Amino acid sequence: MPAATLLMMPRPASDCAPQPLFADRLKDRALYVENFDETPFQFAHYLHEHPAFQLNALLEAAERLAQAKHNKSHYESGEPDRNAWFGARPEGTTLVQALASIQSGKNWVILKRIHEDQVYGGILRRIIPELSALTGMDIAKVYYDPTMTIFVTSPGRITPYHMDGETNFLAQIHGEKLAYIYDGNCHDVLSQQHIEQYWTGKLPKIDYPDAMPVGQWQYTLRPGNGVFNPACFPHWLQNGNGVSVSVSMNFKRRHNAAIGAHRMNKYLRRMGMNPTAPGVSLSVDRAKEATFGRLYSAAETLKNRVKG
Ligand SMILES: [Fe+2]
Secondary structure, X not given: OOOOOOOOOOOOOOOOOOOOOEXXXXXXXXXXXXHOOOOOEXXXXXXXXXXXXXXXXXXXXXXXXXXXXXXXXXXXXXXXXXXXXXXXXXXXXXXXHHHHOOOOOOEEEEEOOHHHOHHHHHHHHHHHHHHHHHHOOOHHHHEEEEEEEEEXXXXXXXXXXXXXXXXXXXXXXXXXXXEEEOOOXXXXXXXXXXXXXXXXXXXXXXXXXXXXXXXXXXXXXXXXXXXXXXXXXXEEEEEOOOOEEEEEXXXXXXXXXXXXXXXXXXXXXXXXXOOOOXXXXXXXXXXXXXXXXXXXXXXXXXXXXXXX
């Protein structure tokens, strides 16, 4: 598929109402309704104009996060290739130092769950109804755990090939970045065993498909555009010559029979069976989810509670 064309557009004339954070014209809605949750697509937004996403504001946010009791933010340094795995935090460097040296370093800083900060939580709460209007779907009802994460990367830095189980909008704020996305439904990309391992927490790294270096979709991300990445569609990213700032807004589906089916299939396969792949029969998927899937989820919940 050819690289998508860049969507850039002027902000609508201002009035007394709060400014929208995403472009919302008839053609935008058509794009979301046609593709959301199934196929990658490029969208237009105004988040890059928001003061909370400028580098000085992010430094202040990183300082607040560093003080937080359960700070899950990650940072690392190095020059991984697209088939590498994520690295460890550099010893003797703090989150704020890694962010402050982003221009000259080889750093990758992830401000995780930044919506738990009051400023960014307020922005995410504005975004959800906008996305509901664009997609024609009540996002708060159909999805749970809305999460905002900010990625700040040094010039030239690569984000290695990986996949996420959440449905994800990645908005570019600063700098330029190439995004390569792979069809998670394609068996040459992901096997059933890979997906089963992922949903049972046993997939540390997925195999990079050497025969498909740039995936099925390629996008150039610049301030004012972004890409929708469906859940379980693997991807890798290549930063341009400057610092890149991207904002991820991701969501988990409340009802997803395929997850329970994948979990059950892993154990059926272990017993020597060749189970039906999710998506072939919705009634079979639902039966697997309602039995093994629910038991698995309950056991996970209990395990997490015991862990504290
Ligand atoms: Fe990702």
